[in-house]
Amino acid sequence: xxxxxxVVIIGNGVxxxxxxxxxxxxxxxxxxxxxxxxxxxxSRTALMYVYMGHMKWEHLKPYEDWFWxxxxxxxxxARVKKIETASKMLFLEAEEKMSYDKLILATGxxxxxxxxxxxxxxxxxxLVSKQDLELLEENTRKCRSAVIVGGGLIGxxxxxxxxxxxxxxxxxIREKAFWQNALPLKDAQFISRHIESHGIKLMHETELxxxxxxxxxxxxxxxxxxxxxxxxxxxxxxxxxxxxxFLEGSxxxxxxxxxxxxxLQTNVSDIYAIGDCAQHREPIKGRKDIEAVWYTARMMGExxxxxxxGKPFKYNPGNWFNSAKFFDIEYQTYGNVSANPExxxxxxxxxxxDGTKAMTIAFDPASSTFLGINTxxxxxxxxxxxxxxxxxxxxxxxxxxxxxxxxxPEFYDRHExxxxxxxxxxxxxxxx
Amino acid sequence: MSAAQHNMxxxxxxxxxxxxxxxxxxxxxxxxIFIFCLAFFNPELPPTFLWSALxxxxxxxxxxxxxxxxxxSAGVKNDGIWFRSMTARGILAWGTGIVLTLFYIVLYWxxxxxxxxxxxxxxxxxxxxxxxxxxxxxxxxxxWFVYGTLYTLAILTFGYKFLLKYRHNKYxxxxxxxxxxxxxxxxxxxxxxxxxxxxxYFNPVNIWPLNYDLFAGYKLxxxxxxxxxxxxxxxxxxxxxxxxxxxxxxxYGKRWYCSWVCGCGGLAETAGDPYRHLSDKSRSAWKFERYxxxxxxxxxxxxxxxxxxxxxxxxxxxxxxxxxxFLLGSVAFLVLLFGLIFIFKRHRLARDAxxxxxxxxxxxxxxxxxxxxxxxxxxxxxxxxxxxxxGAAFSGVIGVGFYPIFGNRVWCRFGCxxxxxxxxxxxxxxxxxxxxxxxxxISCGNCSTYCEMGIDVRAYxxxxxxxxxxxxxxxxxxxxxxxxxxxxxENGSLHGRINSDAVLLGNDVDLLDLIREQKKATRDPxxxxxxx
Ligand SMILES: Cc1cc2nc3c(=O)[nH]c(=O)nc-3n(C[C@H](O)[C@H](O)[C@H](O)COP(=O)(O)OP(=O)(O)OC[C@H]3O[C@@H](n4cnc5c(N)ncnc54)[C@H](O)[C@@H]3O)c2cc1C
Ligand code: SF4
Ligand code: SF4
Numbered sequence: 001x002x003x004x005x006x007v008v009i010i011g012n013g014v015x016x017x018x019x020x021x022x023x024x025x026x027x028x029x030x031x032x033x034x035x036x037x038x039x040x041x042x043s044r045t046a047l048m049y050v051y052m053g054h055m056k057w058e059h060l061k062p063y064e065d066w067f068w069x070x071x072x073x074x075x076x077x078a079r080v081k082k083i084e085t086a087s088k089m090l091f092l093e094a095e096e097k098m099s100y101d102k103l104i105l106a107t108g109x110x111x112x113x114x115x116x117x118x119x120x121x122x123x124x125x126x127l128v129s130k131q132d133l134e135l136l137e138e139n140t141r142k143c144r145s146a147v148i149v150g151g152g153l154i155g156x157x158x159x160x161x162x163x164x165x166x167x168x169x170x171x172x173i174r175e176k177a178f179w180q181n182a183l184p185l186k187d188a189q190f191i192s193r194h195i196e197s198h199g200i201k202l203m204h205e206t207e208l209x210x211x212x213x214x215x216x217x218x219x220x221x222x223x224x225x226x227x228x229x230x231x232x233x234x235x236x237x238x239x240x241x242x243x244x245x246f247l248e249g250s251x252x253x254x255x256x257x258x259x260x261x262x263x264l265q266t267n268v269s270d271i272y273a274i275g276d277c278a279q280h281r282e283p284i285k286g287r288k289d290i291e292a293v294w295y296t297a298r299m300m301g302e303x304x305x306x307x308x309x310g311k312p313f314k315y316n317p318g319n320w321f322n323s324a325k326f327f328d329i330e331y332q333t334y335g336n337v338s339a340n341p342e343x344x345x346x347x348x349x350x351x352x353x354d355g356t357k358a359m360t361i362a363f364d365p366a367s368s369t370f371l372g373i374n375t376x377x378x379x380x381x382x383x384x385x386x387x388x389x390x391x392x393x394x395x396x397x398x399x400x401x402x403x404x405x406x407x408x409p410e411f412y413d414r415h416e417x418x419x420x421x422x423x424x425x426x427x428x429x430x431x432x
Numbered sequence: 433m434s435a436a437q438h439n440m441x442x443x444x445x446x447x448x449x450x451x452x453x454x455x456x457x458x459x460x461x462x463x464x465i466f467i468f469c470l471a472f473f474n475p476e477l478p479p480t481f482l483w484s485a486l487x488x489x490x491x492x493x494x495x496x497x498x499x500x501x502x503x504x505s506a507g508v509k510n511d512g513i514w515f516r517s518m519t520a521r522g523i524l525a526w527g528t529g530i531v532l533t534l535f536y537i538v539l540y541w542x543x544x545x546x547x548x549x550x551x552x553x554x555x556x557x558x559x560x561x562x563x564x565x566x567x568x569x570x571x572x573x574x575x576w577f578v579y580g581t582l583y584t585l586a587i588l589t590f591g592y593k594f595l596l597k598y599r600h601n602k603y604x605x606x607x608x609x610x611x612x613x614x615x616x617x618x619x620x621x622x623x624x625x626x627x628x629x630x631x632x633y634f635n636p637v638n639i640w641p642l643n644y645d646l647f648a649g650y651k652l653x654x655x656x657x658x659x660x661x662x663x664x665x666x667x668x669x670x671x672x673x674x675x676x677x678x679x680x681x682x683x684y685g686k687r688w689y690c691s692w693v694c695g696c697g698g699l700a701e702t703a704g705d706p707y708r709h710l711s712d713k714s715r716s717a718w719k720f721e722r723y724x725x726x727x728x729x730x731x732x733x734x735x736x737x738x739x740x741x742x743x744x745x746x747x748x749x750x751x752x753x754x755x756x757x758f759l760l761g762s763v764a765f766l767v768l769l770f771g772l773i774f775i776f777k778r779h780r781l782a783r784d785a786x787x788x789x790x791x792x793x794x795x796x797x798x799x800x801x802x803x804x805x806x807x808x809x810x811x812x813x814x815x816x817x818x819x820x821x822x823g824a825a826f827s828g829v830i831g832v833g834f835y836p837i838f839g840n841r842v843w844c845r846f847g848c849x850x851x852x853x854x855x856x857x858x859x860x861x862x863x864x865x866x867x868x869x870x871x872x873x874i875s876c877g878n879c880s881t882y883c884e885m886g887i888d889v890r891a892y893x894x895x896x897x898x899x900x901x902x903x904x905x906x907x908x909x910x911x912x913x914x915x916x917x918x919x920x921x922e923n924g925s926l927h928g929r930i931n932s933d934a935v936l937l938g939n940d941v942d943l944l945d946l947i948r949e950q951k952k953a954t955r956d957p958x959x960x961x962x963x964x
Contacts, residue, residue, distance in 0.1 A: 046876035053512040062875040316940040325915040328507030379917030382870025411602040
């Protein structure tokens with residue numbers, strides 16, 4: 001019997017594990033997954049729930065431990081230090097080596113820092129890895145107050161986490177409102193209000209200027225407006241960047257991330273990159289070259305599995321969708337709703353009077369084609385919006401059939417009628 | 433594991449602490465319980481003590497709940513659950529579990545210690561409840577009256593707490609009003625009032641086989657001697673399981689009973705709510721569940737057939753139904769039922785389910801054959817043992833006593849024969865399912881963690897498959913705690929309800945078609961080593 005091809009995957013995040021599962025389903029290749037962070041695949045998106053006491057670490061594992069052996073997916077806990085592409089050899093820590101036939105890089109992200117002096121003080125940290133979470137436990141043991149820099153998805157999670165431990169939190173947000181580089185202003189303001197209602201102090205249009213330390217620990221920070229704020233913890237959540245430092249000096253071509261073509265292949269044959277660490281040389285129209293979200297990591301994993309098993313599919317994700325939760329408000333988005341729309345995009349915004357539900361629909365004013373939707377506090381059916389986007393439905397159709405797309409639990413209050421009449425009132429009347 | 437695990441369980445003191453109000457409320461509740469303990473010493477307490485004890489307990493829970501949830505934003509309230517001793521199998525949980533278990537042991541097997549005296553005046557705790565019992569049924573209390581009162585009090589007060597906790601979720605709110613209503617009206621008041629009217633004790637929503645005594649000899653005699661009302665009750669009991677239950681389960685799934693009506697479910701959902709995350713989600717627990725719950729179902733079927741057989745044997749001339757005709761009729765019914773399931777649903781039955789069904793049916797038929805040929809009546813003996821092992825030890829002592837250790841639905845999941853019947857139907861003939869939302873799942877695990885039935889909801893959601901599991905009681909909590917809006921309980925068309933070849937939405941459509949095909953091809957674990 002010929003020895004099966006050895007596929008080695010670096011990184012046991014959702015990208016790497018999805019690839020491994022799909023390769024296993026359709027082939028008999030030998031599969032090894034190497035990762036330095038944890039023994040088993042865990043859900044990075046759920047780190048916050050461990051800190052908040054909703055779950056224990058074991059609940060973060062999407063598969064039981066028997067899964068890997070039963071499916072002949074070998075797990076190796078180690079850090080890869082170097083890749084020798086000519087000999088197809090990996091060098092692990094402690095002088096270990098491993099050869100591969102096909103290599104998938106799925107090494108994810110690391111927190112981005114600002115390059116300000118004092119970021120190496122203890123008490124200053126980001127939140128991406130299991131180790132970051134452990135550090136946060138340490139750092140908040142006797143924490144009296146915290147500052148978070150950056151109004152993004154990880155920032156709000158951090159704020160919610162600290163809030164459950166009764167630590168007063170101040171957030172510095174560069175934009176006019178929360179996450180306003182991704183959300184239209186009204187949406188962002190709506191979320192800002194909600195976050196503030198939980199007692200989080202938001203400082204909009206404010207940046208971090210200086211970090212003051214004492215005995216090696218952070219003691220206070222200074223903002224761009226000159227204010228000094230005391231804190232024992234400084235959370236940096238201004239985004240993440242691909243985890244590619246260990247590739248330095250290898251043949252593999254990188255820019256901000258690992259450069260891949262439409263078949264997710266790097267410049268070196270038999271080496272692929274997927275997930276947060278991959279940067280697409282030619283991104284699909286309307287998409288970014290690096291998309292650090294769970295869903296695209298998963299889809300790249302699905303795609304690369306087929307490619308490696310002889311079914312060369314181009315990476316071609318469908319309509320954009322995403323989701324998040326800001327304290328009590330769930331957010332879902334389908335299609336494109338730009339933060340700063342140009343003339344070919346117009347928005348209709350609706351808010352419920354109780355301040356916990358809102359919706360923004362984007363459409364093309366010329367053709368009135370539906371472009372995308374942001375919903376807050378109302379769940380929507382992915383399948384329905386995906387179909388409407390593919391079918392290029394017009395705005396009127398979407399509004400008339402909004403009920404079909406509702407995914408709220410049974411007996412919930414419905415708002416379609418109110419939304420529709422609000423739309424009539426605001427958009428249909430002649431612009432004066 | 434690593435030091436991290438250690439850290440994580442140590443931390444979070446702040447969110448685990450009780451506020452002053454909560455401490456006072458806890459004190460109030462304990463004062464109520466103290467009065468009950470005092471009654472054990474038989475000091476002949478005046479009725480005011482009963483009223484004040486009940487009031488203290490109710491106020492304690494209500495004040496506690498108000499402090500915990502009122503004035504706070506509405507939303508998921510699971511902060512610190514795994515840090516608190518009471519909800520994370522700490523010392524308080526073990527203590528509570530042991531006290532509850534002891535209470536059940538005394539209640540079932542040593543009611544005299546509670547002061548119950550069937551031959552004369554009650555004393556102790558039971559005597560304390562005499563005034564309330566007299567008020568409702570006109571008779572002195574029994575240990576069961578004491579238990580029923582406390583049970584109802586628990587569902588009402590903890591139901592109130594649950595209502596506050598989930599006030600943002602209308603499904604949860606309505607469902608909780610419903611269990612509170614059925615407990616107070618149907619399970620507690622109606623049977624007692626019937627007694628007052630000299631009618632048989634009858635709780636219309638306690639359906640056979642959960643109510644395993646419904647067809648016991650003494651019960652049948654009671655029904656038959658109560659004239660038309662008795663016959664009506666018997667008729668309603670039969671219709672409940674053979675007509676009403678299948679229809680409602682077809683339209684709504686087993687949830688209509690398990691989390692909207694049933695008293696066991698009612699207690700689990702209210703007083704048991706803080707323990708729902710303790711259920712075991714492992715694959716081995718699931719295997720165990722399927723063995724044991726179907727064994728209980730076999731036992732209750734055999735036991736019931738035996739008691740009716742015994743009854744007919746003892747009263748041969750009283751009824752048109754001959755004991756042997758009854759046995760043969762039962763055989764015919766069971767064979768027909770299984771036959772129809774096999775003919776119409778064979779493609780839905782996994783190999784081990786078929787095997788299990790055939791073995792169960794064979795055992796039941798074999799035992800019936802023994803009755804038939806030996807003519808012996810084991811009815812009383814079987815009933816006694818069933819009552820002891822299943823009715824008392826399993827449903828009471830383990831089922832409720834162990835809430836703080838194994839979670840709140842141990843009985844419903846592993847032991848309840850009614851759940852087994854409803855579950856089979858839910859899996860095979862029902863419009864109910866939990867739909868997963870396209871590709872939105874982030875595998876966070878909140879749903880699985882908070883599923884009281886130990887269903888690994890995430891395992892389905894992260895594959896894009898609907899959840900159609902016989903054990904799902906439709907409590908809706910998985911949907912409530914999901915941070916991404918992935919799960920929706922709904923009743924819909926039978927077509928595509930079980931969609932084990934579904935894929936997650938989002939990727940290239942041709943690629944998804946291919947993956948769907950690949951998934952279909954590897955679905956059968958016997959043809960493929962792949963297990964996901
Ligand atoms: C706190 C937080 C919350 C998030 N929430 C959401 C959300 O709600 N929705 C959403 O869409 N996205 C969310 N994301 C983003 C999402 O988690 C990521 O996009 C996704 O996990 C990326 O998966 P991946 O497989 O590419 O990489 P990762 O999950 O980062 O996995 C990479 C793994 O590779 C390992 N590794 C790296 N280099 C080496 C090496 N040299 N040797 C050995 N091992 C190595 C790393 O240790 C890591 O374990 C969140 C991210 C964070 C940090
Ligand atoms: S269904 Fe929801 S709660 Fe369950 S794992 Fe997925 S995102 Fe988490
Ligand atoms: S699957 Fe969901 S609805 Fe069903 S029992 Fe579990 S938590 Fe309740």
